[in-house]
Amino acid sequence: MPLFTRSRQLLHKDAATTDEDPKPTAGDAADSEGDDAADPEAEAGPDADAPDPDAGTPDPEAGTPGLGAGTPGPEAGTPGLGAGTPGPDADLPGPDAGTPDPDADTPDPHSDTPDPEAAPAGGRKHPGLARARSSTTTVLAALLVFAALVVPNELTRLTPAAFTRIPVEAIFGAALLLVLPTPARRVTAVLAGACLGLVTVLNLLDMGFYSVLDRPFDLVLDWILFDDAKAFLQDSVGTAGAIGAVIVVIALVFALLVLITLAVVRLTRLVAEHSAVATRSVLVAGTVWVGCMALGVQYVGVPVASLATADLAKHRLYTVRAGIEDERAFAREAAVDRFADAPADRLLTGLRGKDVIFAFVESYGRSAIEDPAMAPQMNETLAEGTGRLKAAGFSARSGFLTSPTFGGGSWLAHSTFMSGLWVKNQQRYRSVTSSDHLSLTGAFQRSGAWRTVGIMPGVTRSWPEGKFYGLDTVYDSRELGYEGPKFSWAPVPDQYSLSAFERLENSKPGRKPLMSEIILVSSHNPWAPIPRAIGWDEIGDGSVYESISKEGKDPKEVWKDPDQVRTEYRRSVEYSVNSLVSYVTEYGDKDTVLVLLGDHQPAKIVTGENAGRDVPISIVAHDPAVLDKIAGWGWHEGLKPSPDAPVWPMDMFRDRFLTAYGPQPPAPATPPAR
Numbered sequence: 220m221p222l223f224t225r226s227r228q229l230l231h232k233d234a235a236t237t238d239e240d241p242k243p244t245a246g247d248a249a250d251s252e253g254d255d256a257a258d259p260e261a262e263a264g265p266d267a268d269a270p271d272p273d274a275g276t277p278d279p280e281a282g283t284p285g286l287g288a289g290t291p292g293p294e295a296g297t298p299g300l301g302a303g304t305p306g307p308d309a310d311l312p313g314p315d316a317g318t319p320d321p322d323a324d325t326p327d328p329h330s331d332t333p334d335p336e337a338a339p340a341g342g343r344k345h346p347g348l349a350r351a352r353s354s355t356t357t358v359l360a361a362l363l364v365f366a367a368l369v370v371p372n373e374l375t376r377l378t379p380a381a382f383t384r385i386p387v388e389a390i391f392g393a394a395l396l397l398v399l400p401t402p403a404r405r406v407t408a409v410l411a412g413a414c415l416g417l418v419t420v421l422n423l424l425d426m427g428f429y430s431v432l433d434r435p436f437d438l439v440l441d442w443i444l445f446d447d448a449k450a451f452l453q454d455s456v457g458t459a460g461a462i463g464a465v466i467v468v469i470a471l472v473f474a475l476l477v478l479i480t481l482a483v484v485r486l487t488r489l490v491a492e493h494s495a496v497a498t499r500s501v502l503v504a505g506t507v508w509v510g511c512m513a514l515g516v517q518y519v520g521v522p523v524a525s526l527a528t529a530d531l532a533k534h535r536l537y538t539v540r541a542g543i544e545d546e547r548a549f550a551r552e553a554a555v556d557r558f559a560d561a562p563a564d565r566l567l568t569g570l571r572g573k574d575v576i577f578a579f580v581e582s583y584g585r586s587a588i589e590d591p592a593m594a595p596q597m598n599e600t601l602a603e604g605t606g607r608l609k610a611a612g613f614s615a616r617s618g619f620l621t622s623p624t625f626g627g628g629s630w631l632a633h634s635t636f637m638s639g640l641w642v643k644n645q646q647r648y649r650s651v652t653s654s655d656h657l658s659l660t661g662a663f664q665r666s667g668a669w670r671t672v673g674i675m676p677g678v679t680r681s682w683p684e685g686k687f688y689g690l691d692t693v694y695d696s697r698e699l700g701y702e703g704p705k706f707s708w709a710p711v712p713d714q715y716s717l718s719a720f721e722r723l724e725n726s727k728p729g730r731k732p733l734m735s736e737i738i739l740v741s742s743h744n745p746w747a748p749i750p751r752a753i754g755w756d757e758i759g760d761g762s763v764y765e766s767i768s769k770e771g772k773d774p775k776e777v778w779k780d781p782d783q784v785r786t787e788y789r790r791s792v793e794y795s796v797n798s799l800v801s802y803v804t805e806y807g808d809k810d811t812v813l814v815l816l817g818d819h820q821p822a823k824i825v826t827g828e829n830a831g832r833d834v835p836i837s838i839v840a841h842d843p844a845v846l847d848k849i850a851g852w853g854w855h856e857g858l859k860p861s862p863d864a865p866v867w868p869m870d871m872f873r874d875r876f877l878t879a880y881g882p883q884p885p886a887p888a889t890p891p892a893r
Contacts, residue, residue, distance in 0.1 A: 357489060360482035365389070367415050367479055368528050372425035372435065375828060383518045384525035385508045393501050396487050397494055408487035412480030418528055419479060420472055421535065431822045433625035433832075438535055439542050440645040444628075450708075542646060549647050553640055553656050558877055566666040569848050569880035573840075574725070574733045575663070575812045579633060580795045581742045582788070583817030585619060585833040586826040588859055592782075593789040600793045601859040604800040608839060608858075611804040613811075616846055617837040617860035618853070620869040622819040625832050629677075630684075632818035632834075632869060633738070637661075637688060639873030652684040659873045661689025662881075663734035670730065674699070674720045674737040676711035688736065694723060703761030704768040706741065711761070712750035713741040713795050717802040718758045725806060732810070739798070742791035744822060745774040746784065749791045752798065755805055781824055788825045796858070803839060813839040815858075835860050836872075848879045 368386035371377055392411060396404050424436040452461035490497040510516075512524035558566075587597050605615060623643040624631040635642045637658040638651050663669045671691045675682070678695035685693050696710040699719040706712060711719075716739065724733060741750055748771015750764060757763055777783045796815070803813055817834030820826055837858050840846050852875070855861045867875070 357485060360485045363479060363482045364415070364486060367419045369525055370419065370422055371527065372422040372531060373429045374426050375429075377426075378519070378521075380519040380521040384521065384523055384527070385504065385511065386525045386528065387508055388526075388528045390501055390505050390508060393490055393497060394505075396490050397498060397501065401491070404487060404491060405484075408484045409480060412483030413476065415483065415528070416476035416479040418532060419475060422531065430824075431626045432628065433820075433823065435538075437538065437542070437644060439539055443645055447627075542644075545644075546646055546650065549640070549650055553638075553651055553654055556639075556657055557874060558657050558662065561662075561877075561882055563665050563667055565882045566662050567668070567877065567881050570812065570845070571668050572732055573810050573812045573842070573845070574735075574808075575669070575814070576733075576735045576737060577660070577814045577816075578737045578739060578799055579629070579816060579818045580792065580799075581629060581738075581740050581818060582744065582821040583742060583792050583795070583834060584622075584820030584826065584830070585835060586820055586830050587789060587792050587817075588835060589862065590785075590826070590830075592785055597789055597793065598859055600796060601857070604796060605857040605859070607800055607804055611807070612809070613803060613807065613839050613841050614843065614846055614856070615837050615839045615858050616849060616852070616854040616856060617835060617858055618855070618864045619833045619860055619866040620816065620836050620872060621866060622817075622832045622834050622869050624819045626820065626822040627744075629738075629818045634687075635869045636816070636872055637736075639870050641868065641870045648684075652687040654687070656687075658688050659876065660734060660736055661687075662877060664689035664691065669732050669734040670724075671734045672720075672724050672736075674716055674735065676701075676709070676713075676716045677738055677740045677743070679710060690736065692724075694719065699723075701761040703764035706748055706750055706764075706768060706771070707745050707774050708743045709740040711740070712764055713739040713798045714750065714752060714755075714801075715758055715761050715764070716740075717798055718755060721802070721806055739795045741798075742788070742795045745778060746787040746791045747772040747774040747777040749787060749794055752794065752801065755801075785825050788821055800858075807841065809841045811839075811841055812845055813837075815839065833866055834869075852879075 365386070366382070368388050369382055369384045371381050396407065399407060421436060421438070428434055428436045428441070449461055449465060452464055508524050511522075516523045587593055588601065608615060620636075622632045623635050623641055631642050631644070631648055634640075634648055634651055637660055638656055639659070640647070640651055640656065642648050642651055657665070660671055660673075664671045671689055673685065673688065673690040673693040675685075675693055675695045676699060678693075679697070682693065682695065699711055699716065700722075701711045701715055701719070703712070703715070716737065720735065720737060724730070724735070748768055750767055751770070753763065753767075772783075772787065777787050799813065799815055803811060807813075814836070815838075816836035819834060820830055820832055823830070835858075837860075838846065838849065838854075839858075853865045855864050
């Protein structure tokens with residue numbers, strides 16, 4: 220009987236492979252129990268277990284097995300169990316019943332149920348294309364992470380050699396991910412990707428700051444500059460253009476953070492899936508890196524073994540800590556003032572009765588008079604100005620000062636010049652302008668011998684720092700009476716500012732001697748359009764500048780060509796200097812003293828690399844006694860300082876000026892911090 224049963228099973232399996240009945244039959248299940256299960260009905264006789272050969276073939280019309288008195292009916296696909304009581308083996312399938320037929324899941328071609336293999340998703344229909352897409356994504360992720368690890372933070376170092384380095388951070392990161400358990404690995408990958416994205420964003424900010432301000436971005440102090448950058452964009456390209464630029468920048472930063480994080484996560488998954496290959500790769504890369512580091516291997520002067528990201532991250536932490544320490548050091552320095560206790564009647568005695576003007580020319584740097592592309596025309600302007608002043612009875616002496624800032628941040632230079640302290644960042648600026656440290660202009664006010672005024676056309680809103688400068692009255696852009704157009708960033712043309720100063724203060728009869736701080740802004744970036752000089756009697760309320768503004772160049776067009784940028788920069792400085800010379804020769808007298816200086820060098824697009832931070836400074840006076848008091852300074856005659864003229868740090872000017880024209884102060888208690 221076992222042989223008979225096995226034969227029936229084989230027959231049924233053969234039948235299952237036909238198109239007529241692709242599914243296993245109930246008879247198969249019943250017969251599969253025959254070998255190993257003891258049927259209680261088997262005692263009926265030798266033929267009781269031998270069913271009719273035809274009985275094993277299920278009736279295609281019989282969907283439910285019949286329940287008889289215990290004897291399977293001829294039409295039943297499953298033997299009935301007598302009296303409704305299940306046999307002892309009823310719930311135990313035969314050895315073959317639990318194994319589905321390989322073809323049992325093949326759907327009926329006429330069925331309405333869709334076959335999942337018939338409409339594959341995710342590229343199953345084109346596995347080669349899916350693999351290529353996955354490989355391409357992985358390669359792009361690796362390139363993005365590699366670039367983020369080795370990209371420098373200065374545009375001048377962004378060369379092909381920068382991308383020939385082996386970043387140790389990638390080796391260390393891969394090794395760490397290999398030993399971490401799965402949950403920790405996932406969290407670490409996300410955090411590492413986010414941190415790498417932030418470092419990359421900071422590197423890009425450094426590139427911008429180096430190219431404009433010649434220094435890296437200060438993670439603590441420089442956020443306030445973004446407001447100034449937005450205002451500059453708005454003045455240069457309009458409100459809509461500025462808003463659009465801000466949206467694009469924010470979107471790019473967000474996209475960079477997300478993409479780098481996703482790239483790190485993808486590579487982490489790849490490392491985990493191929494841990495053996497990844498382990499060998501880490502060992503090989505680590506060995507090569509150590510060898511290159513030990514041997515000092517370089518490519519075009521760039522070390523192959525890179526620590527760039529780690530070094531930059533360490534530098535960020537150092538600058539934050541150094542910023543905290545610098546605040547304390549600067550507070551100690553600012554508390555020591557050599558002239559704090561100088562009697563008012565002894566301050567500036569050598570200038571009593573003089574009208575003293577301190578005039579800052581925006582972005583007037585040493586490059587304007589020494590760069591071969593600009594020097595010939597600029598020096599001709601200075602020589603002509605010197606001649607005009609001499610014809611009017613004035614003489615000039617000139618030298619150089621080193622500014623604490625470059626390309627921007629004029630307020631740092633102004634506060635350094637006036638305070639005698641090295642104000643190199645926003646933190647120091649807030650500290651000094653909120654203190655009672657004596658400023659140079661404040662010394663004039665304390666003496667009681669001058670009325671002190673400020674002409675600030677670049678100030679467009681409240682300026683609480685103005686109290687520090689000791690100015691009796693400040694005229695900002697809203698109080699100068701200007702009714703003309705802006706010239707890009709510059710709210711008021713320089714010649715109009717000087718005309719307003721004459722109208723509001725200098726021409727008043729019976730006035731006290733004036734000490735004036737005048738900030739000229741027409742030479743402010745983007746240096747287009749530039750006003751042109753007109754007759755002093757034509758200026759009026761400034762409406763005349765409507766047509767002059769339309770004559771000027773479009774800054775967007777100028778900035779397409781660096782040569783044009785340099786040309787327009789030079790022309791703007793020439794305009795500002797000519798305006799001052801013209802004012803002195805037109806309205807100056809024997810008591811006029813002009814201190815003319817630049818605040819900082821222009822952006823690197825004008826100066827190029829390694830231009831330094833020196834700015835020209837000149838003192839112009841009608842009275843020879845004024846210049847005699849500074850004869851020991853070694854400054855050169857005329858408005859143009861010679862290349863070998865003395866160079867002082869800008870914070871030294873206050874003390875030397877107060878000393879030359881007043882009492883000799885005691886020696887400083889502590890050296891200045893820079």
